[in-house]
Amino acid sequence: MANRIVVKNLEAGYGSVQVLHGVSVEVNDGETVVLLGTNGNGKSTLIKCIMGILPHTGGELYLEIDGERVDLAGKAPEEIVNLGVALVPEGRRLFPMLTVEENLLLGAYRPDARKDIDRNLAFCFEAFPILEERKHQLAGSMSGGEQQMLAVARALMSAPRILLVDEPSVGLAPIFVSRVIQKIQELKEKYNLTVLMAEQNFNQAVKIADRGYIIVHGQIEFEGKDTDELRENEMVKKFYLGV
Amino acid sequence: MFSFELFINALVAGLLLGGFYAAFSLGLSLSFGLLDVVNIAHPAFIIFGSYLTFYVNENFGVDPILAGLLFAVPFYFLGVAVYRIYYNVFEKTGAESLRGLVFFFGIFFLIEVLLIITFGVDYRLVRAPYIGKTFHIGSLGVAWRLFVPFLVGTALTIGLYQFLSKTFFGKAVMGVAQDSLAVRLMGADPIRIKTIAFGIGIATATLAGSLLIIIGPVEPAIGREYIGRVFAITVLGGLGSMSGVFLAALIIGVAESFTASFIGPSWALAVSFGILLICLAVRPAGLFGR
Numbered sequence A: 001m002a003n004r005i006v007v008k009n010l011e012a013g014y015g016s017v018q019v020l021h022g023v024s025v026e027v028n029d030g031e032t033v034v035l036l037g038t039n040g041n042g043k044s045t046l047i048k049c050i051m052g053i054l055p056h057t058g059g060e061l062y063l064e065i066d067g068e069r070v071d072l073a074g075k076a077p078e079e080i081v082n083l084g085v086a087l088v089p090e091g092r093r094l095f096p097m098l099t100v101e102e103n104l105l106l107g108a109y110r111p112d113a114r115k116d117i118d119r120n121l122a123f124c125f126e127a128f129p130i131l132e133e134r135k136h137q138l139a140g141s142m143s144g145g146e147q148q149m150l151a152v153a154r155a156l157m158s159a160p161r162i163l164l165v166d167e168p169s170v171g172l173a174p175i176f177v178s179r180v181i182q183k184i185q186e187l188k189e190k191y192n193l194t195v196l197m198a199e200q201n202f203n204q205a206v207k208i209a210d211r212g213y214i215i216v217h218g219q220i221e222f223e224g225k226d227t228d229e230l231r232e233n234e235m236v237k238k239f240y241l242g243v
Numbered sequence B: 001m002f003s004f005e006l007f008i009n010a011l012v013a014g015l016l017l018g019g020f021y022a023a024f025s026l027g028l029s030l031s032f033g034l035l036d037v038v039n040i041a042h043p044a045f046i047i048f049g050s051y052l053t054f055y056v057n058e059n060f061g062v063d064p065i066l067a068g069l070l071f072a073v074p075f076y077f078l079g080v081a082v083y084r085i086y087y088n089v090f091e092k093t094g095a096e097s098l099r100g101l102v103f104f105f106g107i108f109f110l111i112e113v114l115l116i117i118t119f120g121v122d123y124r125l126v127r128a129p130y131i132g133k134t135f136h137i138g139s140l141g142v143a144w145r146l147f148v149p150f151l152v153g154t155a156l157t158i159g160l161y162q163f164l165s166k167t168f169f170g171k172a173v174m175g176v177a178q179d180s181l182a183v184r185l186m187g188a189d190p191i192r193i194k195t196i197a198f199g200i201g202i203a204t205a206t207l208a209g210s211l212l213i214i215i216g217p218v219e220p221a222i223g224r225e226y227i228g229r230v231f232a233i234t235v236l237g238g239l240g241s242m243s244g245v246f247l248a249a250l251i252i253g254v255a256e257s258f259t260a261s262f263i264g265p266s267w268a269l270a271v272s273f274g275i276l277l278i279c280l281a282v283r284p285a286g287l288f289g290r
């Protein structure tokens, strides 16, 4: 059954500063959509709105979970997580003083995730063998790349239907970026996820994206129906490909 | 004079005392170490528990341990109420550090004054068949009034340890002070988690209070003697580690017992802090901290 994200003319900001000016984004069932934008253009702000971390001040924001429409206005992050939405947040936000394994198990906190915990844990360890090796190590003592893998794995432990990923490439060596991006794709296929990924690393993002949006100053400046359209876009050429 | 027998007696007395100190400190380690709530009123809640135990023991002959268990339920709700107030007035507005400390100091003295008004300043004690009796292992005499608190303290440690490490809720308690937004992203409400966990910490206080009054007579201001010691144990154990608190409590118990036997009782607390300072210099996270 279909799981979708629908954002229509969304307005949001911090205090008196408006950041999103009528943003419309849709992610259809089983798609991987990339939200491209350089620093400070509102990618994280949009993700925070979808997650209920930041209230929106205008427009419409709803999900379709198993084909059923769920309005997100006024919902708390924990309620949205319990609908089956997982976020790999900006800055990873692991529990640094908990072990890798404890972080993963906390990922399965929501009741719907607990019944599949063994299967999901086994799958996370299969996808990221380093996490199994390091399972008794404190999350805060791992390298950036390992932490990003843990953040992705922890999000999957909640057995999501919709996955939001905020700039998985930040602070990682290129080799780790490729690996993390690749894994997100594999996991998406395995669990039939609907994925929205904020990125500014164009070349990495298009490896797995079906299509994408370019956000500039809190507005969607371009919508690419596939990755070729994105690649041909002048803005992308200028800002992301250095042409 | 040093004698082997005196040594063993001091060691055993220290270990038993340590088990009781653990019961005394666990609730504080939970709130201070895991929830980031500096509940310096914890010893006062414990003395409050001692007096409730005294009251039902004196008037209805209720066993002190049973009394501690029964009062744990209303104390849980008392803890929930205290945290709710603390959260709404201080934590929510980000004013928790100094003003929160004043809040808990206020509760400390409020409880003390209420106890003085209600019960007076005299020492109170409880009666139970095991208090005053001693059993012997060889030439070693073990007082039940120390042995029972040791057992209960051990059981409480094991219970809290299992609760924190084996349940989802317990893991969320361990994570909530590290990153409360991340806890929300796991699908849990951090305020609810902190409220329940704080309630559990206060619930342990009645049991510790029963143990305190089993060990010896209690007067309303006796909590002051314990403030320094429980903080020393909590920090030495590594903030938030229940097994660490237990081991640190045994170490402090034994150290104090040896000091009292071989140097003089008035040195006991100084030795606790000496150990704490040396430990913090060498291992800032505490002996058993992560």
Ligand SMILES: Nc1ncnc2c1ncn2[C@@H]1O[C@H](COP(=O)(O)OP(=O)(O)O)[C@@H](O)[C@H]1O
Residues within 6 Å of the ligand: A014, A017, A019, A037, A038, A039, A040, A041, A042, A043, A044, A045, A046
């Ligand atoms: N917590 C905040 N308070 C105030 N302004 C913020 C906050 N977070 C982000 N902003 C501002 O909102 C704009 C968009 O930020 P953000 O959504 O984080 O961008 P991106 O994720 O695309 O880098 C920026 O101008 C930033 O300065």
Ligand SMILES: [Mg+2]
Residues within 6 Å of the ligand: A043, A044, A045, A090, A166, A167
């Ligand atoms: Mg961002």
